[in-house]
Amino acid sequence: MSTAPPPLPSADHERRLHPWSWLFVLLLQLRQYLLPLVALLVFGQRGDRDPLWAQLGPLIVIAVLVLASVLQYLSYRYRIGEDGISIRSGVLARNRREIPFARIHNVVVHQNLLHRLFGVAELRLESAGGNRPEAEMRVLRLDEALALEQRVRHRSPAPQVDAGRTDDGTPPPLPETDERHLLLRMLPGEVVKLGLLSNRGWVMVAAALAALVQVVPRRSMDAFVEQGGRQAFGYASGLQPGISGLLLVAAAVLLVGWLALRALSVLLALLRYYGFELSEQQRRLTVSSGLLSKVRSSVALRRIQAWTLSETLLQRWAGRRQLRIDSAASQTHDENQQRGLRELAPLATPKACDALVRHLLPQVQWPPAHWQAVPLRGSWRLCITSLWLTPLLAAGLTWRWGYVGLLVLAWLPVALWTARLQMARIGWHLDGQHVALRGGWWRRWWRWAELDKLQALRLSRSPLDRLLGTSSVWLDTAGARGDVALCLRYLPQAQAAEVLQTLGAALARRKLRW
Template identity: 25%
Template sequence: MSEPHDETDLPLGPPEASGTPAVPEGAQTEGRRTHPLTAVVQGGLWAAGGAIGLFNAFFNGEGFGVVRGLLSLAAAVVGGLVIGLVAGYLRWRFTRYFIDGMEARIESGVVFRTSRRIPYERLQSVDIDEPFLARLFGLAELHMEMAGGSESRTTLRFLRLDEARQLRRVLLSRAHGTDVHEGQPIAEEQRTVIAVVSPDRIIVGTLLSLDFLISAGAVVLLLAAGFIIPDAWALLGGIIPAGFWVVQIVGTRVIAQWNFTLSRGARGLRIERGLLSRSSQTIPFERVQGIAVVEPFLWRKIGWQRLSVDVAGYGVSSEEESGVSDTTLLPIADPQLARAVAEELIPLSDPDAVLRVPASPRSWLFAPIGWRFRWVGATPRTFLAQEGWIQRTTDLVPHHKTQSVALRQGPLQRWRNVASVEVHTPPGPVDAVGEHLEAPTARAVALEQLDRARDLPPPSAASAPPVVTDEH
C-alpha cells in the first residue's frame, strides 16, 4: 500500500562512494531542526499529564471540594502547559539532526550535550508514529531501530508528516546501499495489502476476550452489590480499578488497533494502525526470529487467531500481555490467513503437517488437564511447540534462528522421569518450550535441534510463497 507524498526532497548531494549517498557539506556542520511546533506539542503533553495526575490523586482518596478541585485542575493544566512549553522550546532550540554520508546523527542537550549516531549499515527499520496531539498539528515522530538490543531505538520528535515519510525513504535507501542524487525523487516502495482488519471484528474480538469479560463482569457485580446488599457500598471502591481495567483493554485493543492494515513490500511487512494516534511500523523479513500463534478460548469457537512475532532488537513490550505491542503481527485472523502469513515469514511451519512428540502421561502431576495439549515437533525448516487448553499457543522458530537449546530437569521431573526442552530466541512473545517430555526423548529432541540449528542454512528469499489477502 503506497503512502501519499510530495516531490520535495531533502537536500541530498551526489554519493561520496559507491552505494553510499552523500549530502551537501553544510548539512554536516549546521544540521536541521525539528518542527517549531514541537514545543507546543510538548506543552500539551505536560498539561495532559498534570490533569491525569490530579485525577489519579482524586481517585486515590484525596479530598477535593468543588472550588478547590477546579482551582487545582486549572493550576495543574496551566502549570504543566508552561513547564512543557519551556522544556519543549529548549529541546527544540538545542536539537539538530544530520544526514551524513555514512550515518544519521542527532545532537541534543542544553547543559550536557549528547550525540546519538545511527550508522546506515546497522539501521534495521524506520517507523513513524503520529501521537494524537501531534497529529492535530500534522506532525509525526520517527523511530530508528538499530541492531543491538534494548538501547537500539532512537526517536526524533517532531517533523511534518510528509517530511518524516521522506526522511524514512532516504534512510532506508541509504541503509540498503541505494544511490540517491540531488533532486532525484525517492518513490515510496510498492506494497501489496495482505489484510485489513475491520473495526467491527476488532470490537467483537475484544468483547469475546476473557479478561474483558472478567473486568466488565466485576464492574456489574460490584454495582449490583451496592444496590442489593445492605452496607455493601464499601465494595464500590473496587469499581474504579475494575473500570480502569476495562478502559485500558478497550484503549489498547480497539483504539490502538483501529483500521489495522498489514502490507508486504520488498524489504518487509508494514503495519499501520490506530484511531486517535496512528503508527506505521516496518518489520524486515530477516529480523523475524519466531512467531507465536495464540488462540484464546472463546476465539477458537469461531476460528480466530492472533499472531505475535519475535523481532530482533524489539525485546519484550510492556503491552504484550494486553495483546497489542510492537510485536503484534495480526490482532485477529482466520486460520487460512494466519497460516499464509506465518508461511510467508517462516516457510514449512504448518502444525498440521508435523510429527508430534507429546508430553509424558506421567506429567499429569504438573498440569492435570493441560498436559494433554503439550507437544513439540519439527519440520525441515521449523521447530514447533504447543501448550495451553484455555489459551492455546503454538510457537514457531526457524532452525537457523535458534540461539541455543537447553535441557532442563528439576527434582520433581527426575522423580517422574521427564524433562523439558527450551529453544531460545531473543526476548519477545515466542517461548518455544517442550514441557515434561519423556526424559530420553527430551534429550534426543534437544540434540536433534542443535544439529538442525548448526547445519541448516537460511531459506532463500526468492522461495517464499505468495500470501492470500483478506479484508475482513
C-alpha cells in the same frame, strides 16, 4: 495517514524538528505529571493559610516544564547522511549519537489526533540493542517522517544469497521489489468482533481503579465506599423486593456491567485497530492502524525471530485466531510500553493465518504434517498445586463446618482430568528449517522459530524431571518476549539429548556460514 512514498531526503546541513515540537513535548510531560498535579490542586491546597509559593506551586511546575520543552527543541539537531543519522541534543550535557541505517530494525510513525491537526508525526527508530529506541523525534512534518522511513527501508542491507540455492540447500529468499502487496485488511466488522472477543474493557477498568487508589487518599475512598454502600442498601431495604427480587436485581446489574465492559472493549478495539492493514514491500512488513491515533510500524522480514499463533475459547468458537511475531526490536524498557511490530493478524480465520505464514515463510512447511507427542504418564505434574492445596483446604473447612468441607475434594478429579487434556495437547515438531511447539487446552497456542534464528540452547532438569526421567530444552532467540516460552518440555531424557544435539549441530552450521 498517507502511504505514498515521498522523495528521499538528501544529505545536507543539520535540521531542527518541527517548530511546534516543544508543544508536543510539553503535552507529553504534562500527561506524565497529570495525576500528581491534580492531586496537588485538589488535596494540597488549604486556602489562604498557604504561603504564596505553595499556592503558585502548580503554575511554577508548568512554567518549568514549558522552559524544559523549549530548551529541548532548541538543542535538538539531526543530520541525514548516506549511511545513517546523526543526532545532537542536550543543553548542559551535550550528546551526539550516530545511528547507522543498518542498525535500525523497526520504524514507527505515530500520529494522534493533535498530530493530524498540525500535519506532523512522531518518529521512533528502534534497534535490537538496548532497552530504549535509538531515536525519538517529536515531532517532524509528516512528509519528512515518511521520507526518513523510506530512506531506512532503502538503505538497510539486503541478505546476500547465491542465484541458485543457499548453503543448506533451501531456495533463496524472494527478490526484493518496490511493489507494495496488501496481505491483510481488517474490515470494521472484524474489528468490532475483535472487541467482543477480547477483555480489553476489564484491563482498562482495572488500570483505572489502580490509578484511582494511588491518587485518592484512603480516607476519602473508604468514606465514599461506605456512604455509597449505605445508600444502596437503604434503597434496597425500602423497596423490600424479597430474595427473588434481589437475585433479579443482582443479575440485571451484572448483565449491565458485562454489556458495558464489552462496549468498552469494542470502543478500545476500534480506536486501536480501525483501518488495520498489513502490507509487504521489499521483504519488509508494514502495519498501519488506528482511528483517532494513527500508527504505522514496519520491520524487515529477516528481523522476525519467532512466531506465535493463539486462540482463546471465544475465538475458537468464532473461528478466529491471532498471529504475533517477536522481532529483534520488540524488547521493552517499561512493562506498560510495547516496542516493535508485534501483531500481524489481530484477528483472522485459521485459513487466513496459515496462508499468511506460508507466504512469508515459503521454505517452512506450515502447519506441520506430524506433531511429536509427550508421554501422558506425568500429566499430574501440571496440577501439583491443586494436589497438595485442595486436601489442606478441605481439612480446614471440615474442621470449621463439619463434613460439608469434604465437598472441596471433588475438585481433585477435575484438576487431574484437565491436566491430562492439557498434556495431550502438548506437541513439538523439528525439521531442517524450523522447530515448532504447541500447547494449551483452554487457550491454545502454536509457537515456532526458524533454526537460523536460534541464539542459544539449554537443557534443564527439575527434581520432578529427574523423578519421571524427563528434561526440557530451552531455545533462545533475539528479542523473544512471547506469551509462552520457546521450550520443549517434558521430553524423555534420551529424546531431549537427541533434540539438543540436532539443534546444536544446526547452530554450529550457522556459525560456520557467518
